[in-house]
Amino acid sequence: MAEAKSAVVVLPVxxxxxxxxxxxxxxIEATVNLDGTGVYDVHTGIGFLDHMMEQLSRHSLIDIxxxxxxxxxxxxxxxxxxxGIALGEAVSKALGDRKGIxxxxxxxxPMDETLTRVxxxxxxxxxxxxxxxxxxxxxGDMDTELFKEWxxxxxxxxxxxxxVENLYGENNHHIVESSFKALARxxxxxxxxxxxKADAIPSTKGVLGGGSADGQNV
Ligand SMILES: [Mn+2]
Numbered sequence: 001m002a003e004a005k006s007a008v009v010v011l012p013v014x015x016x017x018x019x020x021x022x023x024x025x026x027x028i029e030a031t032v033n034l035d036g037t038g039v040y041d042v043h044t045g046i047g048f049l050d051h052m053m054e055q056l057s058r059h060s061l062i063d064i065x066x067x068x069x070x071x072x073x074x075x076x077x078x079x080x081x082x083x084g085i086a087l088g089e090a091v092s093k094a095l096g097d098r099k100g101i102x103x104x105x106x107x108x109x110p111m112d113e114t115l116t117r118v119x120x121x122x123x124x125x126x127x128x129x130x131x132x133x134x135x136x137x138x139x140g141d142m143d144t145e146l147f148k149e150w151x152x153x154x155x156x157x158x159x160x161x162x163x164v165e166n167l168y169g170e171n172n173h174h175i176v177e178s179s180f181k182a183l184a185r186x187x188x189x190x191x192x193x194x195x196x197k198a199d200a201i202p203s204t205k206g207v208l209g210g211g212s213a214d215g216q217n218v
Contacts, residue, residue, distance in 0.1 A: 017093035021086045025078040026070035028086040034094045034191055036063030044068040044083055046076050048140040049150075052180045053083070059184030062091070076142055077149065084150040088157025095159075095191060098124065103202040105190030109182040114169025118182035122190040124159035124209035128152050131165040132179055136172045147176050151183075159209070160187075 015034035021027070040057035042050045042064060057064040066087065070079030095101065106119040116132070128151055134144035155162040164183070169175045194202070201208060 013096075015094045015096070017090045019086050019090040019093060021082060021089070023078075023082070026068060026082040028068045028070075028082055029066070030083075030086040030090045031063075031065040032087070032090045032094050033063040034091070036061055039063045040065070042066045044079060045070060045072050046079060046142060048142040049076070049080060049083065052150075052177065053087070055177060055180045056184045056187075059181050060188045062187070076146055080142075080146040081149045081153045084153030085157050088154040088159075091158040091187075091191075092124070095122070097201065098122065098208045099201055100193045100198040101202060102190055102192050102194045103208075105186035105188065107182045107185035107189070108167075109178045109185065111169075111174040111178040111181070112171065114171060114174035114178050115167040116169070116175065116178035116182050117163075117165045117167055118179070118186045119163045120183070120186045120190055121161040122159065122187075122208075123161055123203070125161050126156040126159055127161040128155040129163040129165070131163075132175060133166065134172050134175065135170075139172055139176065144172060144176070147179070151179075 016032065018029065018031040020029050038058045038061045040054050040063065042053045044050055044066065045068060053064060053066060068079055068083050070082065072079060101122060103122055108115060108117045130148045130151060137144060151162065151164060164179050166175050166179065
């Protein structure tokens with residue numbers, strides 16, 4: 001008779017979170033699973049924004065469930081910005097103390113004639129550099145100037161130092177889509193658990209985030 005062996009199986013803490021956010025302008029519910037497979041279910045009322053959120057999920061492998069109802073009769077500004085806020089908050093909440101993450105990520109993504117580069121530090125020190133220019137005022141019904149608003153809101157609330165640079169490109173759809181895909185791939189790399197340092201905060205300071213008076217050594 002074979003002897004029964006008992007084994008302790010340590011399951012990783014689920015890196016999931018839901019954020020509900022309601023203002024007079026928007027009502028949003030965002031759920032993320034950072035260790036997903038890129039499954040998404042997104043309805044924001046803005047077709048182009050849905051398309052971008054789906055790309056973000058697909059290429060980051062973060063499962064995203066997102067519902068937004070906003071004051072689209074005014075314009076798309078509030079909804080776009082608040083989706084960035086809610087999704088960013090959900091990512092930050094799911095990251096918890098950010099223990100074990102790789103922390104840095106970068107990606108240079110081509111899309112036909114366009115090339116866009118993203119570098120990010122999931123350090124909980126929000127900052128956005130946005131070197132992306134559009135030659136058309138709108139994509140679909142969406143104002144192209146709103147993409148910066150989304151990235152700003154997402155970087156701020158996810159706690160990312162996020163640099164986005166379109167190196168070249170002509171087609172505005174390609175320029176914005178490559179920006180989201182490069183974000184996705186960078187995010188995927190930076191929030192992955194580093195198997196060699198899974199128990200450690202990836203900072204010599206021992207904690208990630210702002211708040212150091214001298215701004216040093218993060
Ligand atoms: Mn597309």
